[in-house]
Amino acid sequence: MNHILKHVSYPAGTAGAIATPRYASVAAQLTAADALNTLRAAASSSATIYVIYVIDSGARLIGTLSLRELVMAPPSAQVATLMRPEPVAVHAEAPAQDAVDLISRHDLLAIPVTDDDRRMLGIVTVDDAMDLDRLHEGKRLAQFGGTALLGNADLSLRSSSFASMFKQRVFWLAILTVFGILTSTFVAHQEEILTEVLILAAFIAPIVDMGGNTGSQSATLVIRAMALGELKLRWRDVWFVIKREIPLALALGVCIAMLEAILAYFSKDVNSDVLLVVGLSMLCCTMLGGIIGGLLPFAARRIGTDPATLSSPMITSIMDLVGVFIYFGFAYAFLGDLLV
Template structure:
């Protein structure tokens, strides 16, 4: 059965209080699907549904929940129940949940955990959010580089059940420094008496504990890694970041950039759980600023009042022209911001991209001018059509250049290029477009400036 069918049946079973059906359906659902279902339920219903799962599966399902839901559910559990849940969670998810709790609750839970778990939580929770240290897990398989394959495989069998992944084996020296890596497949096919040092790959892609999480995701994507090793300042292996965690980071970063592209701040917990006040607060600042930015467009229109009075037909083409400039600028800005985010575009590429953008913008402007000139001739005559066509070319060129240059400028100032959002580019391009249009009209139609 599909998730939609299972969810509908589970909803019906809950309404009918059919315990046997609930137990069966909960067991049938994938843990990620169950987490999606209970995300929308009240805390007491969610906890009762989780109780139908074995403890290890309950811990896994809990890890799929959003932070806000985890925090609310943790508040409903007593310390003993929550400590038992933490014990069965993966190391990185356990640390993430631990950081959501207040300090008094944290101390009470630490007293109920084993010494190794306490130290692991303290270590993982100490790293700054948004870094590889905060993202990594300490559950990995590391073996001495001088160990032979047969002995190493035996160690993998002992430690593998608790590891996040066993497909990549990390080789360390006597002090725990990372010296190389090899795959489980290579170990299985190798001579049992060969040492790992003779088989391992020594040219490694590694992150530091303070490496930004978006850089971690980029490295995993670029080199097609199952997991990325993380070292401390002394090159000692302290954890790994797996590809699934990197995918979550990539999605989070893409969502944040998309929000910025429409002048919306980061929404903690997502759109569905955001409060009305948060939605208002995240949107109002930029909207107010852009209101004042649009005053420049109004000032430009006011400056050319005499031109407008003499040729009222010019007003008909004003929205068409300024919107074209804003649209061209938004396209250019989106391409630049995305290129910079993926590493495809760098600051040193500025001059080469500028030349290309000018060429493309000229071609776009000429094509759009040709299309609009036909409308101009039928609507207002040849002179107005010539003004509109000339304006279209220049406005599209200027809009495209604004959209391309602004992300580079913001990046040079140390700001996020995603701030070069569509509304900001459009507002600037609108003001420039108004000035270009009426300046050309004034000059071509022989009116006083």
Template sequence: MTDTTKSSTMGCLLAANELELLRTLLPGIHSAEIAHGITAMPTAERLRVFLLLPLRRQADVVGYLDAPEQLETVRALKRPDLIALIGAMPADKRADLFKQLSADEQTALLPDIELAQREDMLKLAAYPEGTAGAIMTSEYAHLLAELSASEAIEVLRREALDKELIYQCYVVDAHKKLQGVVSLPELLLASESACVGELMQTHGIVGHAHDSKESTAEKIAKYDLLALPIVDESGILLGVVTVDDAMEVSESARGRNMVKFGGNASIGSSPDISLAHSSFRQIFTTRAFWLSILTIFGIITSTFVAAQEEMLSEILILAAFIAPIIDSGGNTGSQSATLVIRAMALGETQLRWRDLWLVMRRELPVVLALGAVIGVMEVVLAYFSKGIGVEVMLIVGLSMFICMVLGGLIGALLPFAARFIGADPATLSAPLITSIMDLLGVVVFFGLAYAFMGHLLTGA
């Protein structure tokens, strides 16, 4: 039976009030699938399923719920059940949940939480959203350098249930200053008397609490780490960001970039729009802003084309080539922008003259070659399909070539311009690049038309 089938069965058993049978089924369903199955349920029914789970499983399942359903669920719990759940949750998830609660709920909850957990939760919750501190966990294994391998393994055996990460152990001094890192297999394979300080690696790859969570995720991916230690200015170990949390950040960033690159970027400091959770007003104003910008570009372009009525009436065949020529520039620009934004996301390029020169040096030969090939292809196809003359062929071929080169260069430059002014490069989305190239495309096209065929107008 697949997880999806089990999830459906879960709903059927709940509807039939077969709670004991449902209880026996739940251990065989993945926590993520349980969370997915109960999300669409009314809060009361969701709670019935939730309370059938053992405490540690509840803590796992609640971590898979989206924020609105998570809040609904914990607010529906009785106070003793809520306190027990918070105590069982991983440190970083516990802090995330606490930050979602109202100020009154936070104040009422704090006295009942165990002192050590309360202090740790408040410390993690104090880091601003979007930073490494906001996604790090304090439940990591740390060892003193002077311990032997056998003593270190005994420490890990005692603490394993309370730690989110024990495969990677962080070696610290008496003041918790990070010294290095040692893996569990290295400890198991070493002789019992081997010193942890001799086994550890001191590669120095660390993050800081106020680094952006995106740059932290990029660093974990770049160095292929299971977790990244987060330290303060003195090198004191504050926590770690695990690869699981880094993957969530990367997935979220990809989703935001998809939205922005489709012309749905939030304005200013507004939160990213979500089809499931954003209000009508937020979705409407965000999309209307970008559509208004694109409409203005469209009006300018159409006004310019309308002003060329005399040229078009004399050489009607030119009108047939406007759309493919301006489309080619926009498409090439979108391709270039996508490549540069991806390079920025992966840390391959930064806002530096050296990187800008590297991008231009790589992109210029490519767009020159593409422009030449596509321009010749357009001329050949146009000649055989429409039987155009030499002058029109020159206008069409050169326009296609120039528009594709301009589109490629502008598309590559725009992300750097966005970074320079402090904007998100993904906000310069495909529709915006296309609109810019629509305007430049008709200017180039009609400029060449007047250069090669303007004598027809004076002679008319």
């Protein structure tokens, strides 16, 4: 067992800050029998001995092997011949979430934490990763629900003060209120066409809601992919999302628009011009919702904000405003002659 104590303090939120120096290590030149004796002597002070790290004379990580492999090996076999070289590791100054992602991606019991020279500083165990992931998901859930300011800590129902909860929650509610007023003001100015074609009012809610719902779906998928490291802030990934989302949003839009038109025809007995307005509006809102929802997380990353802060209510409010413009635009285009 060879512990390398950290002589520097790593910033909170880094892999080095959550690493423990209590790990099992052996030298590459040892035999399997000697390595087992070394592990027995130090097992009580190790966080885990199921993963054994092989280091050289300079304490640099050169390989790993499992306790099972060591026990099953011939006693005279050299550790250097048993180990798996170039193991997955995380830099001490990397975000702690990188350690969590790597443990999940490679199904590891622990991940070694190294410095610039690949010297072992400690390990992050799967238990530590699970605790951090639960905390991280809790923060993202709070932000996605619109209960955290940009860059501020998430809220705790038990420990947050009244003032903190009020300040952080009122911020998002105020933003949503502004969008709501803009939307309602625009709709109020459409009194003339609504008076002539009253049935149009019945379709405002389902049309604008569909854009928000589709946008929330897309944003959730992109945020999840970002959290797993599948997407990063680069044009290649932005273009990938666009290429995937456009045909998918088009297919969803066509399907939902046809369903809306069919249900409208049988439930409200509206004429073909109104059905055309409703169908085209539903198609466009669904498509735009999917595309905007897929791109907004990239915009958040670009300005240095957690993508989860683009909450579902925020996307819905944006699409409410865009949706009424689309809906009444088609209404005037196909039904404007009724106003003459």
